Amino acid sequence: MTRLFSFLSSLTFPHGVHPPEFKEATRDQAIRRLPFAPRMIIPLQQHFGEPAIPLVRPQQEVVRGQPIAVANGDLSVAMHAPVTGTVEGIQLMPTARGPKSEAIVIRTLAADSQVVRWGTPRDVNSLSSAGIIQAVQAAGLVGLGGAAFPTHKKLEVPAGHPIDTLVVNGCECEPYLTADHRIMLEHTATLLLGIRLAMRALKAQRAVIGVEDNKLDAVAALRACLSPHDPISVQTVRTKYPQGSEKLLIKALLKREVPSGGYPYQIGVVVNNVSTLSQMGELLPNGQGIIERVVTVAGPGVKKPGNYRVPIGTPLRYLLEQVGYAGDASHIILGGPMMGNTVASLDVPVTKGVSGVIVLPELATQSKPAGKTHPCIRCGRCLEACPVNLNPCELGRLAVKREYAMMQARFHLHDCFECGCCSYVCPSNIPLVQYFRIAKSVNRERLL
Amino acid sequence: MKPLRIELKTSPHLKQAGSVEHIMRNVVYALLPICAFSIYHFGLSALLLILTTTLTCVATEHLFNRLGRRENSLSDYSAIITGILLALTLPPAFPLWMAAVSAFIGMSLGKVLFGGMGFNAFNPALVGRAFAQAAFPGAISTWTVPGHPDRFTEVLPSTLTMPFTTPPSVDAYTGATPLAQWKFEGMFTETTDLLLGLTTGSVGETSALLIFLCGMYLVVRRLINWRLPAAVLGGAFLTAGVFYLLDPAYYPSPWFVLLSGGLMLGAFFMASDMVASPVTPWGVWIYGLLIGFLTVIIRLFGGLPEGIMYAILLGNAASPLIDHLTQPRPYGKRPPPRLRDALSALRQRLKPKDRRPAAPGKEGA
Numbered sequence: 001m002t003r004l005f006s007f008l009s010s011l012t013f014p015h016g017v018h019p020p021e022f023k024e025a026t027r028d029q030a031i032r033r034l035p036f037a038p039r040m041i042i043p044l045q046q047h048f049g050e051p052a053i054p055l056v057r058p059q060q061e062v063v064r065g066q067p068i069a070v071a072n073g074d075l076s077v078a079m080h081a082p083v084t085g086t087v088e089g090i091q092l093m094p095t096a097r098g099p100k101s102e103a104i105v106i107r108t109l110a111a112d113s114q115v116v117r118w119g120t121p122r123d124v125n126s127l128s129s130a131g132i133i134q135a136v137q138a139a140g141l142v143g144l145g146g147a148a149f150p151t152h153k154k155l156e157v158p159a160g161h162p163i164d165t166l167v168v169n170g171c172e173c174e175p176y177l178t179a180d181h182r183i184m185l186e187h188t189a190t191l192l193l194g195i196r197l198a199m200r201a202l203k204a205q206r207a208v209i210g211v212e213d214n215k216l217d218a219v220a221a222l223r224a225c226l227s228p229h230d231p232i233s234v235q236t237v238r239t240k241y242p243q244g245s246e247k248l249l250i251k252a253l254l255k256r257e258v259p260s261g262g263y264p265y266q267i268g269v270v271v272n273n274v275s276t277l278s279q280m281g282e283l284l285p286n287g288q289g290i291i292e293r294v295v296t297v298a299g300p301g302v303k304k305p306g307n308y309r310v311p312i313g314t315p316l317r318y319l320l321e322q323v324g325y326a327g328d329a330s331h332i333i334l335g336g337p338m339m340g341n342t343v344a345s346l347d348v349p350v351t352k353g354v355s356g357v358i359v360l361p362e363l364a365t366q367s368k369p370a371g372k373t374h375p376c377i378r379c380g381r382c383l384e385a386c387p388v389n390l391n392p393c394e395l396g397r398l399a400v401k402r403e404y405a406m407m408q409a410r411f412h413l414h415d416c417f418e419c420g421c422c423s424y425v426c427p428s429n430i431p432l433v434q435y436f437r438i439a440k441s442v443n444r445e446r447l448l
Numbered sequence: 449m450k451p452l453r454i455e456l457k458t459s460p461h462l463k464q465a466g467s468v469e470h471i472m473r474n475v476v477y478a479l480l481p482i483c484a485f486s487i488y489h490f491g492l493s494a495l496l497l498i499l500t501t502t503l504t505c506v507a508t509e510h511l512f513n514r515l516g517r518r519e520n521s522l523s524d525y526s527a528i529i530t531g532i533l534l535a536l537t538l539p540p541a542f543p544l545w546m547a548a549v550s551a552f553i554g555m556s557l558g559k560v561l562f563g564g565m566g567f568n569a570f571n572p573a574l575v576g577r578a579f580a581q582a583a584f585p586g587a588i589s590t591w592t593v594p595g596h597p598d599r600f601t602e603v604l605p606s607t608l609t610m611p612f613t614t615p616p617s618v619d620a621y622t623g624a625t626p627l628a629q630w631k632f633e634g635m636f637t638e639t640t641d642l643l644l645g646l647t648t649g650s651v652g653e654t655s656a657l658l659i660f661l662c663g664m665y666l667v668v669r670r671l672i673n674w675r676l677p678a679a680v681l682g683g684a685f686l687t688a689g690v691f692y693l694l695d696p697a698y699y700p701s702p703w704f705v706l707l708s709g710g711l712m713l714g715a716f717f718m719a720s721d722m723v724a725s726p727v728t729p730w731g732v733w734i735y736g737l738l739i740g741f742l743t744v745i746i747r748l749f750g751g752l753p754e755g756i757m758y759a760i761l762l763g764n765a766a767s768p769l770i771d772h773l774t775q776p777r778p779y780g781k782r783p784p785p786r787l788r789d790a791l792s793a794l795r796q797r798l799k800p801k802d803r804r805p806a807a808p809g810k811e812g813a
Binding site (some may be wrong): 247251258337341388422424 | 453454455456458459460461462463464466467468470471479524563564565566567599673722725727728729732734771775776777778780781784
């Protein structure tokens with residue numbers, strides 16, 4: 001039925017795929033809290049850019065909300081203590097990416113009520129554009145949709161690029177994930193405040209919230225808070241993966257294309273995720289920093305799926321023990337199942353960029369166990385799926401022959417943003433996007 | 449709780465249902481009604497012909513897999529499809545030994561030689577058919593009248609010809625295909641006969657309506673690209689339409705062209721061989737229109753009444769070039785320079801320069 005309606009709302013980008021949504025288990029579950037983990041791990045680099053510089057020493061006592069690290073330069077953000085407790089140390093800890101990295105480890109003070117006592121309220125309406133940008137960096141905000149790109153850098157547009165539209169990304173096109181959906185429903189007011197602050201920072205005249213048409217209740221909730229003449233508008237877009245990719249959302253809403261290799265600000269647009277902006281609307285008036293985020297914990301391997309407000313730094317092991325997970329779980333994915341990556345260890349913490357924790361048993365990951373890989377039969381399904389209109393069929397053929405330079409020179413390899421649509425549709429089970437990742441990293445090394 | 453076994457895997461972690469086997473199996477399903485109709489129509493000989501080519505194709509692939517120590521690839525159904533398709537393009541009374549030789553040639557030179565499924569440059573069934581056309585010109589243009597009363601009990605006399613001997617000619621059974629009737633006698637066949645297949649012709653090409661319905665099954669299930677048959681049929685219709693408008697008395701109507709001969713079978717089941725056709729959206733249109741155009745040209749002006757086979761083989765040959773010229777424009781890349789821009793640039797270049805070239809010898813001074 002939703003598929004039927006999706007043809008009616010015409011706004012979308014060409015191509016893309018329709019994976020099963022799997023959102024039924026968590027879409028109606030209100031955001032809940034879990035007990036605090038006894039030990040928190042806060043990596044100094046949870047964002048794209050430079051690691052933060054720690055401000056605390058081992059054995060130092062910290063209060064929930066207190067800054068524990070400051071931004072190292074422009075492309076970096078601050079960190080805040082997610083719990084009241086004692087700093088155990090600053091040590092190398094496992095991360096989701098694989099190699100260990102430095103993290104502040106805090107032992108939670110069990111007797112504490114964990115009320116945020118840090119931060120001084122301020123009048124956000126008096127903040128200038130530069131003031132907002134500075135406050136955003138101090139609040140440690142990064143793109144909470146998954147990219148973890150420092151938000152203040154997005155708001156700080158290079159001179160000579162006037163921004164006319166702030167696009168607010170409420171698509172949440174990944175299967176299973178419902179965190180953004182719940183935020184739009186439950187934190188509508190702070191989200192709208194965040195949007196207004198971001199518009200002021202960007203000096204943008206209008207904002208468009210793009211929401212996929214499988215979340216019509218969120219659209220109604222947002223529209224109920226907006227007057228007809230409000231510069232903020234809500235627009236439904238077709239439910240299709242990867243509608244939440246910023247370049248494709250811009251294409252769907254504004255019919256503009258970001259130049260290849262460029263940034264949205266070059267065409268007068270900045271895109272922010274609803275979680276990020278809702279955190280901004282919540283934190284800036286109180287002068288606080290980001291210490292928790294909403295995470296969808298779902299998948300066939302989870303006993304109590306839901307949307308949880310998780311302190312940043314909570315180890316996955318603790319989170320999964322709280323919600324219960326099946327013993328045959330074998331793939332633990334951070335983010336969504338289309339673009340998220342599996343983790344090697346449960347001692348990895350939830351960081352700012354983690355929008356979901358998906359637990360899949362072995363069989364759920366493939367339509368057929370041990371699907372055989374065949375030669376490409378040139379059916380062309382990958383071309384019809386590729387949202388950026390590449391030729392994955394030809395790219396895959398070249399990747400097998402390791403002609404990586406040719407892939408870039410003639411077939412625009414670097415325009416691929418690794419959404420995985422080609423691998424998803426390939427009837428020959430060819431790991432196309434996986435080949436492209438290898439090709440890209442080989443090309444990167446060649447350039448160095 | 450059982451000990452946790454974590455596996456690492458890169459995204460995407462979901463996979464759409466559907467596989468190569470699934471596509472190929474459904475193509476076989478779509479071909480089965482056509483086979484059934486042709487057996488009903490031409491009797492035992494058609495059945496034996498289909499079985500012979502299919503078994504030969506499967507055996508050939510298996511043999512070469514064994515010889516080349518390659519993985520067994522019979523489970524992907526592609527050899528079965530080649531076998532059935534080859535039989536459907538042959539005359540019902542075609543001697544079985546010739547069919548087996550053609551199937552062997554088509555499979556070995558058309559497919560295995562290139563590296564098996566996914567690598568063939570031409571449709572293997574048509575390579576076999578082209579070989580038969582060249583090697584057995586007599587047998588391949590001897591057509592049987594359908595609906596013979598004894599067709600389920602007796603095989604046609606030429607079917608069981610001894611290998612490497614010429615088949616006996618039995619005029620009692622033979623007739624002319626609608627295309628041959630038009631070409632050599634100037635006679636038109638009724639449209640309903642063409643639709644329902646009450647005509648003489650190759651084993652599986654007679655009923656345009658049945659082939660269309662079976663082809664539409666694949667299109668509706670999105671197993672073949674709908675643009676391809678649309679382009680082939682459209683190309684043939686348009687080309688034939690132009691000639692018909694020029695001289696309606698001499699040239700056949702586009703409807704006759706569309707429904708007669710192997711065009712329908714070729715458009716849905718042979719031009720659509722994915723491996724040997726372009727993948728780009730524009731490329732598919734160009735390829736299909738080209739095949740439709742060539743078919744009609746060969747039919748109207750060639751020595752043979754039918755042209756779809758050579759049209760598809762030529763289309764196969766052109767498809768790498770078509771693919772090369774029709775690469776899609778990626779998101780955010782500037783569109784290729786338009787013709788208008790190119791013309792204005794050319795005009796700029798042709799404009800007489802204001803400054804005259806320096807006089808010779810001046811530079812040295």
